Amino acid sequence: MSAERGAIVASLIRLTGDWDLAEDCVQDAVEKALQRWPHEGVPRSPGGWLTTVARNRALDVLRRRQNERAILQQLALLQDEEQPSVSDDRLRLIFTCCHPAIALENRVALTLKTVAGLSTAEIARGLLVAESTLSQRLLRTKAKIANAGIPYRVPPPELLAERTGGVLNVLYLIFNEGYGQPDDYLATEAERLARLLVELMPDEDEALSLLALITLQMARRATRFDAAGDLVPIEEQDRRRWDTTLIDAGQRYLRRAAASRRPPGPYRLQAQIAACHATASDVATTPWPAIVTLYDALLTAHPSPVVALNRAVAVGFRDGYAAGLAELDRLSGPALAGYYLLPAARADFLRRSGRSDEARAAYDEAARLAPDGSAEQRLLERRLASLP
Numbered sequence: 001m002s003a004e005r006g007a008i009v010a011s012l013i014r015l016t017g018d019w020d021l022a023e024d025c026v027q028d029a030v031e032k033a034l035q036r037w038p039h040e041g042v043p044r045s046p047g048g049w050l051t052t053v054a055r056n057r058a059l060d061v062l063r064r065r066q067n068e069r070a071i072l073q074q075l076a077l078l079q080d081e082e083q084p085s086v087s088d089d090r091l092r093l094i095f096t097c098c099h100p101a102i103a104l105e106n107r108v109a110l111t112l113k114t115v116a117g118l119s120t121a122e123i124a125r126g127l128l129v130a131e132s133t134l135s136q137r138l139l140r141t142k143a144k145i146a147n148a149g150i151p152y153r154v155p156p157p158e159l160l161a162e163r164t165g166g167v168l169n170v171l172y173l174i175f176n177e178g179y180g181q182p183d184d185y186l187a188t189e190a191e192r193l194a195r196l197l198v199e200l201m202p203d204e205d206e207a208l209s210l211l212a213l214i215t216l217q218m219a220r221r222a223t224r225f226d227a228a229g230d231l232v233p234i235e236e237q238d239r240r241r242w243d244t245t246l247i248d249a250g251q252r253y254l255r256r257a258a259a260s261r262r263p264p265g266p267y268r269l270q271a272q273i274a275a276c277h278a279t280a281s282d283v284a285t286t287p288w289p290a291i292v293t294l295y296d297a298l299l300t301a302h303p304s305p306v307v308a309l310n311r312a313v314a315v316g317f318r319d320g321y322a323a324g325l326a327e328l329d330r331l332s333g334p335a336l337a338g339y340y341l342l343p344a345a346r347a348d349f350l351r352r353s354g355r356s357d358e359a360r361a362a363y364d365e366a367a368r369l370a371p372d373g374s375a376e377q378r379l380l381e382r383r384l385a386s387l388p
Contacts, residue, residue, distance in 0.1 A: 004047040005030065005117045006196075008054050010089035013096075014152060016058055019114070019142045025061070029053040088154075090115070091200045094193075096145065096152050098167040106141040107170050108177075113138055115196075116189045126178060126186035167197065168210050168267060175214050182229040182375070184221060191218055198253075205260035209268035212253035216274040219246035230382075231375040235283045247278045266302040269294050288318035305335040313345050321349040340369035344380060356387045363387070 005026055012022035029050045043049040097111040105127075112123045120138065124131040144150070155163040171194050178186025194211040201207050223237035254275060257268050264272070273294050280286040295311035308331055316324015328346050336342045347362035363384040370377035 004050055006093070006115050007047070007090055008051050009114060009117075010093035011051070012054060012058055013114075014089050014092060015055075016062065017146075017152065019145065021058060021061060022054075023114070025054040025057040026050070028057050090196065091154050092152050094167055094197065094200070095154050095163060096150060098163070098170045099145075099150050100163070100166055101148060101150055102141055102144065104170070104173070106137055107166075108173055109134055109137055110141050111170055111193070112174065112186075112189065116193060118189065122185070126181070126183075164201070164204060164206070168206055171197065172210060172267070175217075179217060179221075179224075180375070182225045187214075187218065187221070190214060203260070205257040205262050206265045206267045208253050208257040209265065209271050212250045212257065213267055213271035213274055215246050215253060216250035216271060216278045219243040219250065219278055225375065229375065231379045233379070234277065239281065242278065247275075250278065251275060264297070264301070266298060269298040269301065273298075283317070286317070288314055292318050305331065305339075306341075309336065309339075309342060309345065316345075316349050321353045324349045325353075338369055340366045340376070340380075342366075343369065344376075347380075347383065351383065351387065360384060360387050 008026050008029070009022050012025060013019055016022060032053055033046070033050060037043075094111070094115055097114055098107045102110065109123055109127065112118045112126075113120065118126075120135050121131050124134040127134065154160070171190055174193070175187055175190035178184060178188070178190060181187075191211075191214050194207070194214050197207045198204070198211050220234075220237060220239075220242045222243070223239075223241050224232055226232055250271065254268070254271050257271075258264075273291055276287050276291050276294070291314045292311060295307060295314055298307050299311065309328070312324060312327035312331060315327045325346065328342065328349070331342065343362045344366035347359045347366055350356075350359035350362055363380055367377055367380040367384060370380055
């Protein structure tokens with residue numbers, strides 16, 4: 001039902017311009033369905049039934065506002081509307097939720113609420129914020145859309161490429177937030193949203209690439225955490241449990257993206273790196289030279305201290321742990337100060353090199369910098385305790 005819900009909300013927002021009214025009317029329709037369908041049976045077109053009930057509810061509300069001229073015009077639009085374009089509406093909704101005038105954290109929350117249809121409680125749990133705080137953020141964001149006159153539309157051609165990058169960034173942030181947690185509902189929603197974006201923009205190669213990246217990462221999702229909710233490093237994961245169907249799908253998305261003949265963007269390069277890991281039988285057979293080359297290209301396309309850190313780790317596996325440590329030493333500076341993964345990477349190479357005392361100090365630093373109580377912190381503490 002969540003897929004129909006998003007489409008109907010998008011349609012009602014386009015017609016009424018009122019986000020809260022649209023969501024309330026769709027929620028009313030869903031509640032009526034839950035009351036009536038168990039006794040009357042599911043209609044032949046559940047989505048059509050929900051759309052009709054929600055639109056009728058919107059008409060009732062708007063009729064009670066007849067003293068407002070703008071609302072009367074919206075009422076006329078509703079009465080004249082016969083066949084809304086669901087695809088166009090959903091694309092408009094995604095771009096509006098991800099408008100650059102909205103703060104990034106609010107774009108994430110609004111997309112999960114309005115496009116994905118998650119409850120405020122679910123979003124708050126996934127983003128690790130209080131439900132009351134998130135509820136206020138959503139209210140302020142909707143008010144800003146109305147007060148600032150943020151248009152409910154797909155951007156014009158001259159802005160489309162830039163704005164599409166912003167949409168992809170929001171979906172990528174949602175995925176990363178969920179992928180680092182044992183509960184996978186947020187990562188699954190990101191995958192579903194990425195798939196929806198590809199359906200709506202089938203020729204957008206970076207949308208395909210992001211879907212490829214998410215799919216390849218989700219292929220090993222079942223092995224990333226143990227039964228206690230603790231992280232399992234990739235070299236300790238049971239690769240027989242990786243989802244080969246998802247790996248094949250991710251590679252197909254990559255081939256479709258490459259067929260565009262455009263130079264690879266950051267998401268395609270990351271997806272190619274993920275494919276290298278997903279198709280290797282173990283760490284030793286991972287194509288580290290190819291991964292280093294891809295990171296070189298990624299640094300050119302998307303310069304980032306974190307990308308440089310990941311490249312340094314790949315160099316260590318390609319050229320030896322001493323070379324990796326030398327690369328990491330070159331990254332020590334303000335850009336990564338306080339970032340726990342830098343001392344964690346150093347600790348790992350020192351442990352593998354048999355330099356236990358130095359590894360102990362690096363693990364201790366990394367564990368202190370990692371988020372308190374996180375799976376990452378627990379993994380670092382286990383590594384520390386395992387040293388001779």
